[in-house]
């Protein structure tokens with residue numbers, strides 16, 4: 001059995017990792033940290049996990065102790081906190097999957113411009129960007145995987161195959177995303193309390209969201225040149241789920257079935273990306289709780305716009321599910337192990 005530690009086990013992605021790993025046949029969670037909850041039982045704090053992790057107690061995030069108890073660590077902590085712990089874990093010989101943004105950007109200057117000082121820039125070149133379907137081959141031998149953000153996952157999975165084969169115009173990409181409130185984490189803030197989000201629907205951080213450089217990095221890589229995008233995130237009153245609509249233009253004379261065909265072919269061996277038939281568009285209610293990314297699209301002939309829509313669960317394919325998928329690839333387990341279940345419906 002692979003021994004797993006979760007650093008930041010009391011946050012939404014940490015608890016989601018506990019939910020998913022409980023069903024994985026090849027792993028055992030041996031350590032879970034929370035500074036606030038140290039000493040408390042996992043099942044006592046999170047009733048949904050009661051009876052499922054007998055004897056597992058939150059501990060302080062101590063590198064020496066984690067190194068003695070685990071083979072692989074999930075870092076489910078905020079950016080800037082992850083980079084303080086990861087170098088020590090790697091030195092101790094552990095594999096690390098970081099759910100934060102600390103190792104997603106390859107350029108230290110860009111990281112520092114959007115996030116602040118980086119204390120372990122020597123690891124930026126080594127870290128592999130963990131968009132599983134795109135970088136499997138590099139993820140497999142990696143010891144440090146930077147799990148993508150939720151907005152980038154929902155945008156890049158449909159865009160990268162189309163950009164790589166030159167079917168969309170990189171000069172004209174608008175990404176319009178709507179996220180459930182768990183995307184903001186479990187730490188209370190005024191912006192996410194009930195009366196602020198219930199019956200509300202708003203755009204925020206237009207052009208300023210920290211996922212912009214991550215998306216531009218990967219879109220530029222796929223297009224083979226520097227690309228800038230417009231990104232408009234929105235908050236919607238649901239606990240989990242993310243719907244992304246991408247407005248772009250075709251760069252070749254092609255029809256809707258041609259674009260769908262490219263995606264179908266690219267993802268034919270990828271169990272978690274579902275390309276929907278022509279005329280059918282994704283719904284967050286079809287992916288809730290599951291590790292799928294559903295994609296639909298339409299070329300609007302009248303305006304010559306290619307409209308692409310994707311849906312994920314931000315806590316699963318957008319975070320913890322993709323992290324478990326990356327663990328499977330890094331450890332030589334079947335990619336879908338422990339994740340091969342239907343989303344919750346209704």
Ligand SMILES: NC(=O)c1ccc[n+]([C@@H]2O[C@H](COP(=O)([O-])OP(=O)(O)OC[C@H]3O[C@@H](n4cnc5c(N)ncnc54)[C@H](OP(=O)(O)O)[C@@H]3O)[C@@H](O)[C@H]2O)c1
Pocket residue numbers: 007008009010011012013014033034035036037061075076077078079081099100101148149150182183184185186187314315318319
């Ligand atoms: N929520 C999403 O949909 C989503 C999607 C993709 C990626 N992510 C990323 O995943 C990471 C975790 O997100 P989340 O939503 O689960 O956050 P969260 O709900 O706010 O939880 C953060 C966790 O980190 C711990 N923590 C905070 N500061 C720490 C520090 N300095 N040292 C050690 N532990 C610390 C907290 O516990 P204590 O304070 O008790 O130690 C808590 O367990 C973030 O980097 C986030 O950007 C989130």
